[in-house]
Amino acid sequence: MSNGLVLIASYPKSGNTWTRLVLTRLGGRPEQAFSINRLEGHWQGIARRRLFDDYSPVNAGDLTPAEIELFLPDINRRLAAEVPDPAFVKVHDCARRTEQCGWHYPPDSVRVVIYLTRHPYDVAVSTAHHFGTTPDEAVEIMGDDGVARESSGKLQPSMPQWVGSWSANVISWLDGPYPLALMRYEDVHADPVSAFQELAAAAGLAVGVDEVRRVVDATRFELLQQEEEKQGFRERPKTSTRFFRAGRPGAWKGMLDDSLQARLAREHGAVMERLGYSDDGEAVAIPNGKERPIRGPQSPRN
């Protein structure tokens, strides 16, 4: 039985996979061989669907997305009660609640939310590569509050996700009712050992700096790229030629034209400012008083 779920939440293409690789390695058995394809037990993809079907009276594949929402709070509560620590769960959904059933992830079942952000210019370029779209289409997707990553005409192994726009996704978690550890991808990239030590502590993992350094070294971006090249990566969509493409911040330069930069800044400016993301594409210090990187639980909103 876990002491609550550790949600590793983010808008897609914001460093979620790297964070999961590091934290699950820190929270798991160090003697186990490392592999990007051995991210078992994190209740993602088909494992999440199987879990839903295991607890729900009827299969998710026979329910509409709206009906699935009704079951989620109870299923996530049971997940928290039954899985062993550390109970890492990957999340790309917005923090959401239904009027009838409350928060999808009930606050009393969540130990902490690790929320990862990345400059939206980089997210746009990465999203375009990931889904095989143009940068224009990626920017369109990032501004669409109605984005649900699901297809009505086919059953995906993963469960439907309610991702929302980039801004909506960020705000939903920053202003949600959970204990929160906020981390920017740019800060992780600049000093991964310090960043992951902070996140490990937030997740309740008692690990020393040497151990963090060892795991960070084993998950260097070029090593992940090499493994993907040799063995593939099962989370890579068919629309993308490679999942681990360009890990460095600022990779948008030369790939995102002025009009798209302006559009992102216009549509997401308020949230960008809150996170210290400037409209010239840089990540500067988070303005004083705007965000506390780590905070305790919030009062649930009505």
Added chain:
Amino acid sequence: MVGCFATLGSIARMTVDSTLSASFDGPVPGVPGALVCEVAKLPEHLDGAASIGPWTEVAPGAVLFSVPKIARYLVRDGATIEVEPAPGADRGAIALFLAGSARGALIHQRGELPLTAATMIAPNWRCVAICSPSAVGKSTLAAELSRRGWLLVADDITRVSWNGSMAVAWPSHNALKLWRDACDSMNLDCSKLARVREGLEKFFVPAAAATTPASLSLLVRLRISPGAGVVHVPASQNSDLLHESTFRPRMIDPLGRRADNTRIVSQISGVCRAIVLNGARECPIAEVADRLAEAVA
């Protein structure tokens, strides 16, 4: 139980017509002697029941579950399913959960095995249960096999019983449920197919079906992977596959059916061969079907 015998046959098989029936009263598909009965009101709770998930209560001999805005179901003693439709609910959805979860619970209550499998009979009469969780592609593979002349026994949940010497798979369906993308890939015109229920792009695809029980001989674990192929499973691992593929195993203990389940799993394991079939979702379905056909030949 008044009314249970009113219109036998309305859901006698999971067919396209079942979504249109006026009443749900009738036999349970693939479980001769068991009956469905539509009622106005079911109890709110079961006495002494364990809750095994949202809106599901289980007690010895009884399972009560609800799907909001669709229906509530009470399954008793391996013999009856009572259904209380929600006002204005989609009849297709009610029928879907009757033929799925309610029937699965009823099979557990009988001490038999509800296998999460699409079961087919090959042209050489070998009966094959294709097992996997949802979304791996059981029904799509079954549809491809159906095009090659295999007979459908059951989709989604297969009732497997033991007759003293054989594992018996009971026929319960004469249509497969396919999502629009699978229909498109098989050049099936969805506009001519009945929708499984409102709100889902999922359709009944009629299939030539077995009419009598068949002796199950091969268990297939269908697996998502980039290369199509077959891996033989040691007989000692047959029971693992059956446990993994059992419908809602959390029901077994509160139903008081653990000993029955252990026994029937052991019996089926002893008479069936098992293989892993790789290639689901990642390889052309024809290639996956070729590999299975070779393994069955």
